[in-house]
Amino acid sequence: MFPARATRKRARTASNAAALDASHIWQGHNTQGAEEVKPATEGARKRDLEFWHSDGNIILVARDVEYRVYKGLLADHSSVFRDMFSLPQPITNAPSSSALEESTCPVVHLYDSPEDLRHVLRAYMPRGESNPFFMTAPSYSxxxxxxxxxxxxxxxxxxxxxxxxxxxxxxxxxxxxxxxxxxxxxxxxxxxxxxxxxxxxxxxxxxxxxxxxxxxxxxxxxxxxxxxxxxxxxxxxxxxxxxxxxxxxxAKDRLVRESMKVAFRVFQPFVADTCKSKAFCTESFKRELATLEGRLEDMADPDPCEAPLGEKFGEGILCMACRFMVHQRDNRERRAVWKKLPEIFGVEGHASSRETLPRLATSHTPSSTSPTPPKA
Known part of the structure; x- marks a missing residue:
């Protein structure tokens, strides 16, 4: 009749123009509060144990890790990689830990973490029979x-x-x-x-x-x-x-106040129209209302979907009609708070598409480091 609300645990602890314009893509998208991802010096690089294919035709470098993979597979799934691989490849005389491979295999430096890149390579070049990203019943990290x-x-x-x-x-x-x-x-x-x-x-x-x-x-x-x-x-x-x-x-302060309002509305001493023990149920409501001070933890929960207050009325405290009414009150009031969440968190009018995000001015400043083009 009503959704079961489980109390959650609180842990504390495509064109040439596009190719030319794609250079900014190689700049790192900084994680909030994280250090910028920068490539390592060439002498300090090492091969990735999972993604080094001797017949690969492109070497990707993320920080100090090299991946020799197949550029056709990446180009098939990424217009950015496709455009990038179509760019002229300047010759470099810089030494490398994989100098022999570089003589026949172009190198692309990426401003990504090795761990992130490895996850993506697993999606398009999985080892074994199953792809970890496209499972029937996934449980992803x-x-x-x-x-x-x-x-x-x-x-x-x-x-x-x-x-x-x-x-x-x-x-x-x-x-x-x-x-x-x-x-x-x-x-x-x-x-x-x-x-x-x-x-x-x-x-x-x-x-x-x-x-x-x-x-x-x-x-x-x-x-x-x-x-x-x-x-x-x-x-x-x-x-x-x-x-x-x-x-x-x-928002938490606002939500706690909303939760307290919900509690007082749920425990209003008004019985159901079909109540057959009005005096008894009215007194029960008054007693519960008087004990709200001792239920501050129940009331001060910012999540509108936590365990309903109506469950506090056990068998014999209210008649069935009044208990049903309390559940209805509780459900109605909590849904009303739920509908306010976009406004409370400042995302009113939000859509599921990517076009309408009001980005924070200081949030995602791109790296000023220029991308390193592929080299032969």
């Missing part, structure tokens, strides 16, 4: 989804990007009933509540504003951990920008 979104967005790998964003949208939904049934604030496989911070940053980066209300709501549950963020697989720290931290603090 945050690192996999983050890499697919960031690099899928950056290199215009639409299938990979859409698949990863679709996975996030199934969890960070605008559907009240779907959100209420989620057992946790992050998708299965993510492992840390703080990964919601990364989801907010991905939404800001790509303009997927439909993710923001619930992802920011999940950040509100982090308490002081919202400031520290978490360490990514590449060693950089993922944090919210200051503007989003302030937004969450203000």
């Amino acid at each position: 945050y690192s996999m989804i983050s890499a697919a979104v960031r690099l899928g967005h950056k290199y215009q790998m639409s299938k990979l990007y859409d698949h990863a964003i679709g996975y996030l949208k199934k969890h960070y939904t605008n559907d009240y009933d779907a959100w209420a049934t989620h057992p946790d604030y992050v998708p299965a496989g993510f492992g840390m509540q703080e990964h919601a911070i990364g989801v907010v940053n991905l939404a800001r980066l790509t303009g997927e504003t439909s993710l923001l209300p619930t992802a920011l709501l999940a950040c509100c549950i982090l308490n002081e951990d919202i400031v520290d963020g978490f360490v990514r697989a590449d060693g950089t720290r993922e944090q919210l920008v200051l503007a989003d931290v302030k937004l969450c603090l203000a």
